[in-house]
Amino acid sequence: QVQLQESGPGLVKPSETLSLTCNVSGGSVSSGDFYWHWIRQTPGGGLEWIGYVYYSGNSNYNPSFKSRVSISMDTSENQFSLRLAAVTAADTAVYYCATVLVANFWFFDVWGRGALVTVSS
Amino acid sequence: QSVLTQPPSVSGAPGQRVTISCTGSNSNFGADYDVHWYQQLPGTAPKLLIHANNNRPSGVPDRFSGSKSGTSASLAISGLQAEDEADYYCQSYDRRLSAYVFGTGTKVTVL
Numbered sequence: 001q002v003q004l005q006e007s008g009p010g011l012v013k014p015s016e017t018l019s020l021t022c023n024v025s026g027g028s029v030s031s032g033d034f035y036w037h038w039i040r041q042t043p044g045g046g047l048e049w050i051g052y053v054y055y056s057g058n059s060n061y062n063p064s065f066k067s068r069v070s071i072s073m074d075t076s077e078n079q080f081s082l083r084l085a086a087v088t089a090a091d092t093a094v095y096y097c098a099t100v101l102v103a104n105f106w107f108f109d110v111w112g113r114g115a116l117v118t119v120s121s
Numbered sequence: 122q123s124v125l126t127q128p129p130s131v132s133g134a135p136g137q138r139v140t141i142s143c144t145g146s147n148s149n150f151g152a153d154y155d156v157h158w159y160q161q162l163p164g165t166a167p168k169l170l171i172h173a174n175n176n177r178p179s180g181v182p183d184r185f186s187g188s189k190s191g192t193s194a195s196l197a198i199s200g201l202q203a204e205d206e207a208d209y210y211c212q213s214y215d216r217r218l219s220a221y222v223f224g225t226g227t228k229v230t231v232l
Contacts, residue, residue: 045208045226046123046223046226047167047210047212047223047226048223049220049221049222062218062220062221063218063219063220064218096166096167106154106155106157106172106173106213106221107155107157107169107173107212108157108159108169108212109169111166111167111168112166113165113166114166
């Protein structure tokens with residue numbers, strides 16, 4: 001089964017860009033079987049979908065993030081990444097990467113353990 | 122941006138049956154999008170519990186069941202056990218928002 005592990009800085013300054021990577025094992029990001037997603041959970045517990053990337057390079061984002069977000073993949077490293085620009089304290093959250101099977105599309109099969117990112121000066 | 126509403130908490134004694142409601146709207150459940158449920162044990166990531174209204178992934182006990190009707194959905198836990206103490210989230214897709222959406226979350230306490 002696919003396993004996911006997030007990594008990246010745990011502290012980001014306001015107005016800077018948050019960058020996280022999700023390392024994939026037990027599967028390939030080049031596989032057309034999955035969509036590769038990012039989701040976050042705020043300190044209050046609320047879950048928010050951020051977006052996904054597909055092996056073709058196509059991506060789709062939550063409109064609430066407007067033009068701040070970018071998700072890409074690195075097939076040579078078998079990983080995919082999240083970049084969120086112009087962060088504020090409201091972006092403090094645990095960030096999860098997750099998979100969606102193409103055959104299912106509508107729900108999240110596998111989740112990483114999560115990475116806490118704090119936005120503070 | 123939680124467009125799916127859940128009660129903040131429910132509780133029950135061991136062996137009892139509890140239900141968690143999830144209220145949506147015409148742009149998600151009412152538009153024929155399914156409901157999915159996740160269990161989040163303390164300090165861990167959410168885990169898929171029920172998909173497509175009432176389907177359990179391999180390994181999930183049949184004590185857990187789900188349903189959806191109109192613009193609402195519910196998760197039932199029968200024969201409540203201490204290990205069921207966790208946060209539970211519903212999830213669907215919203216066509217007005219063009220986004221996957223989650224419920225506000227419900228904490229289940231076993232008395």
